[in-house]
Amino acid sequence: MSLNEIDKALVMRRAAALPRYTSYPTANHFKPTVGPGDYRNWLAGLADDAALSLYVHIPFCNEMCWYCACSTKATRRYDPVARYLDTLEAEIATVSGLVPRGHRLPHLHWGGGSPDILSVADITRLGGALKASFHLDADTEFAVEIDPRLMTADKADAFVGIGVNRISIGVQDFDPAVQAAIGRMQSYEVSKASLDLFRDRGVTSVNMDLVYGLPHQTEQSLTRTIARVIELSPDRIAIFGYAHLPQRAHNQKLIDEAALPGPMERFAMARRLTTQLTKTGYVQLGLDHFARREDSLATKPLNRNFQGYTTDGAETLIGLGASAIGKLPQGYVQNAVAVGDYANRVGQNGLATTRGWTLTPDDRLRAFVIERLMCDFTFSFAAIAANFGEAEAHALLREADALVVNDPDGFLKSTDDGFELTPRGRPFVRNICARFDAYLNPVAGGAKHSMSV
Incomplete structure (x- = not known):
């Protein structure tokens, strides 16, 4: 699909704040009615051979990047990090004592923040605690997010020593003017x-993240950046639209809003990146991920969770650390966001759950539909009926039929048992998903969600 096939009026009409x-x-709907007691019961209710995915949050960086909306804080002292690790180990001990003994752990991910802010000794210490507490598979995918500015050979040795086999590097943009405008100077050479x-230590699986829609960014600067990224030959590349939410992420107030690209410029950037990557041989997966064919x-099969697009099909995601979110068959749980509050709660009863959501049958049905749209760009009556029953599938089929009938933009194409998004419609898949969102408040969404283009 070329840019000529998309007119400006269409992009501006669809450029809404959406999840x-x-x-x-989505997490902004979580309620404090779900607490530690619920979490304990939900963990106790897991099948004995449950497959678990584990996310560990390290909420510290040496300095705050201005564009960042992650739950993290800047520190130049190591004492807070060391104290946090004590709390994290206590939470690990509690949670591992509640999960079924026969569980398996095929996916493990450390994120942040900057996990490589940890010292060599503490990387080894945390890795050892997790291995002693959970049953990692022989082929567990163990991924860690890396800030190249903090990485050393000794830290790389420590990560590989505990089993890390995939790394994710945030690039955002290699253009110095853009880096200066977002408070993150990180050269190509450092990355x-x-x-x-x-790679010298045998880790061959590499992901790199780019961001479009940043201040002073242009199609030309992104073209140069993606060319340099392709030189590094990562296995996976993710391109995210910058979410400017200064009401929620106060460090974003340092961003010059006048220098931010508009919706049409953002859309053109995303299309340019997609074109360059697919021409180079990467396969587009979902909305914004790309991977080598092998x-x-x-x-x-492609799935979607709080880490984005993934091969992780585990029904249960355990979140450890401040602000971490978990998903269980019964619903969602989230830990206290502030590090001090998290530490106090873990110290009092071993868990730090402060809010969450208990899934209803309708939630499960709509969650399935939205995930398949985000991953496969399809709505399938047969798939819904197989998972939830024909009566439930028929109820949503009426909504799907109404969407196809009222589709002035040519985003959807009817199929034998539902619809699929056309190439014209795929960049707007979040808009289509929003039509199945029973909780979305379009008026309040601007302060909570990023622009959909």
Whole structure:
């Protein structure tokens, strides 16, 4: 699909503040009615051989990047990090004592913040605590997010020593003017040096993240950046639209709003990146992920959770650390966001759950539909009926039929048992998902969600 096929009026009409749908319902709907007692009961109710996915949050960086909306804080002292690790180990001990003994752990991910802010000793310490507490598979995918500016050879040794086999490097943009405008100076050479440290140690699976819609960014600057990224030959590349939400992420108030690209410029940037990557041989997966044809992300069934697009099909995601979110068959749980509050709650009863959501039958049904749209761009009556029953499938089929009938933009194409998004409609998949969102408040969404283009 060329840019000529999309007119400006259409992009402006569809440029709404909408969820990224890494969950349904989305986290802004979570309620304090779900607490530690619920979490304990939900963990106790898991099947004995449950497959678990584990996310560990390290909420510290050396400095705050201005564009960042992650739950993290800047520190130049190591004492807060060391104290946090004590609390994290206590939470690990509690949760591991509640999960079924026969569980399996095929996916493990450390995010942040900057997990490589940890010292060599503490990387080894945390890895050892997790291995002693959970049953990692022989082929567990163990991924860690890396800030190249913090990486050293000793830290790379420590990560590989505990079993890390995939790394994710945030690039955003290599253009110095853009980096200065977002408070993150990170050269191509520094990024390559970190990548080489892991490749030299046998870690071959590499993901790199880019962001479009940043201040002073242009199609030309992104063209240069993606060319340099392709030189580094990562297995996976994710391109995210910058979410400017200064009401929620106060560090974003340092961003010059006048220098931010508009909706049409953002849309053109996303299309340019997509064109360059697919021409180079990467396969587009979902809305904003790309992978080499032989990578597991391109060869296995695609799913979506709080880490974005993934091959992780586990029904249960355990979140450890401040602000971490977990998903269980019964619903969602989230830990206290502030590090001090998190530590106090873990110290009092071993868990730090402060809010969550108990899934209703309708939630499960709509969550399935939205995830399949985000991953496969399809609505299938047969798939819904197989998972939820024909009566439930018929109820949503009426909504789907209404969408197809009222589709002035040519986003949808009827199929034998539902619809699929056309190439013209795929960039607007979040808009289509929003039509199945029973909780979305379009008026209040602007302060909570990013622009959909």
